[in-house]
Amino acid sequence: MTPTAPDARADGDLYETPPCPFCGAERRTSLYRSVKRVGEPLGEVRVSVSQCDDCGFVYNAPRVREDVLESYYATSPLASGQVFRDESAQGYYPQLNARRARHLAGVLRSHPRGRLLDVGCGVGGFLDAMKAELPGGWELYGLEPSRNAHRQSTDKGYAVANALLGSDGMPAGSFDAISMISVLEHTTDPMAALERIRELLAPHGVVFVEVPNVLWPELSLSGFFSLEHIQHFSPHALTRAFRSCGWDQVLNDPGDHGHALRLLGSADLTGWGCRERSEFGEDRDRAAAAVLAYARQENAFVDMLNRRVRDVLSDWSERGLRAAVYGAGFHTLALSSHVDIQGACSWILDGDPKKQGTVFMGLPVHAPEEIPGLGIQGVLVSSQRFQEEIVRRIRSIAGSDVEIAVCYDDPRNTFLAGP
Numbered sequence: 001m002t003p004t005a006p007d008a009r010a011d012g013d014l015y016e017t018p019p020c021p022f023c024g025a026e027r028r029t030s031l032y033r034s035v036k037r038v039g040e041p042l043g044e045v046r047v048s049v050s051q052c053d054d055c056g057f058v059y060n061a062p063r064v065r066e067d068v069l070e071s072y073y074a075t076s077p078l079a080s081g082q083v084f085r086d087e088s089a090q091g092y093y094p095q096l097n098a099r100r101a102r103h104l105a106g107v108l109r110s111h112p113r114g115r116l117l118d119v120g121c122g123v124g125g126f127l128d129a130m131k132a133e134l135p136g137g138w139e140l141y142g143l144e145p146s147r148n149a150h151r152q153s154t155d156k157g158y159a160v161a162n163a164l165l166g167s168d169g170m171p172a173g174s175f176d177a178i179s180m181i182s183v184l185e186h187t188t189d190p191m192a193a194l195e196r197i198r199e200l201l202a203p204h205g206v207v208f209v210e211v212p213n214v215l216w217p218e219l220s221l222s223g224f225f226s227l228e229h230i231q232h233f234s235p236h237a238l239t240r241a242f243r244s245c246g247w248d249q250v251l252n253d254p255g256d257h258g259h260a261l262r263l264l265g266s267a268d269l270t271g272w273g274c275r276e277r278s279e280f281g282e283d284r285d286r287a288a289a290a291v292l293a294y295a296r297q298e299n300a301f302v303d304m305l306n307r308r309v310r311d312v313l314s315d316w317s318e319r320g321l322r323a324a325v326y327g328a329g330f331h332t333l334a335l336s337s338h339v340d341i342q343g344a345c346s347w348i349l350d351g352d353p354k355k356q357g358t359v360f361m362g363l364p365v366h367a368p369e370e371i372p373g374l375g376i377q378g379v380l381v382s383s384q385r386f387q388e389e390i391v392r393r394i395r396s397i398a399g400s401d402v403e404i405a406v407c408y409d410d411p412r413n414t415f416l417a418g419p
């Protein structure tokens with residue numbers, strides 16, 4: 001571990017070095033550094049993860065400057081929120097949203113009516129799941145800054161404001177429950193975001209926040225640590241943030257096994273019929289150990305994966321197979337910095353209609369439905385989270401006429417540390 005001086009600044013035009021977003025301290029210890037390919041317009045960026053020497057919070061420092069990050073979200077086809085999400089009932093996200101909704105609704109159901117706001121509601125997937133779980137007296141609202149996602153969620157009939165938290169213009173105290181899933185880790189000022197939620201929430205309302213759990217970093221090719229995820233919460237750190245907003249009573253989702261951190265908080269969970277509580281002790285040493293273990297294993301993991309993909313592609317090349325890679329995103333970009341994807345594959349397949357018809361890494365992007373028409377004989381599935389879903393999709397389109405190669409033996413088995 002290398003203590004980093006407070007004024008150690010990287011390239012001022014791209015990076016900034018913020019103080020700890022929780023306690024404002026400038027002293028920090030570097031835990032992880034890497035260079036990531038993130039596509040145009042940024043190309044390669046440095047990702048640096050540090051831990052506050054005062055309070056133990058883990059956050060990106062230095063990090064890509066806020067205005068650069070905003071324009072990246074607005075323009076990069078690889079930025080989160082731009083990605084096609086399979087909404088079919090058996091798809092990854094609907095299943096995930098159903099599990100989240102069962103946890104939150106398990107508490108809210110004690111009240112026949114109320115008002116729920118989902119912050120960063122995207123295309124309304126979590127609202128769909130809550131609608132299925134909650135009594136009919138509940139009104140569902142959303143807040144979503146992306147214009148495209150906002151349109152899709154309002155098309156479903158939800159009342160969604162097209163704004164960022166903080167410039168939402170909503171009246172104080174107007175919601176009984178507020179959910180915020182996969183948002184807080186992206187915010188440059190997480191305390192300001194939680195403070196705004198506190199204002200919008202009725203005094204005894206319930207907040208539900210989900211973030212990646214830094215105690216369980218998942219090994220991945222494009223990296224658990226990225227330019228987008230700039231705050232890294234442990235159970236203790238998120239509980240501490242909740243307490244500073246007056247939500248002293250906290251409940252964790254026992255069904256989640258810790259991979260994501262799913263906390264319910266309230267000033268009074270008992271009023272919601274909830275008798276259980278979760279307690280988390282100080283975990284700054286475990287958080288540091290988890291990040292350092294991740295840093296040690298990431299390179300070996302990436303090397304193993306690249307070797308495996310090289311073997312598959314060279315076999316296909318020798319046999320003259322007409323090959324494609326599935327996935328016009330980060331995962332393929334990361335593979336291509338070590339493996340000659342373009343040399344072995346003539347097409348990229350992707351289920352996202354926005355990507356189809358474009359060119360990615362110099363290769364034309366096609367819909368998977370075009371596999372038979374293009375005469376494709378081999379498909380390399382370049383995805384970790386969606387590997388199994390994509391394999392099923394290819395099989396349903398091309399049957400056994402196509403060879404499928406995957407990157408992971410078991411993509412769910414790539415979590416490292418843990419409680």
Ligand SMILES: [Zn+2]
Nearest residue numbers: 020023052055
């Ligand atoms: Zn701190």
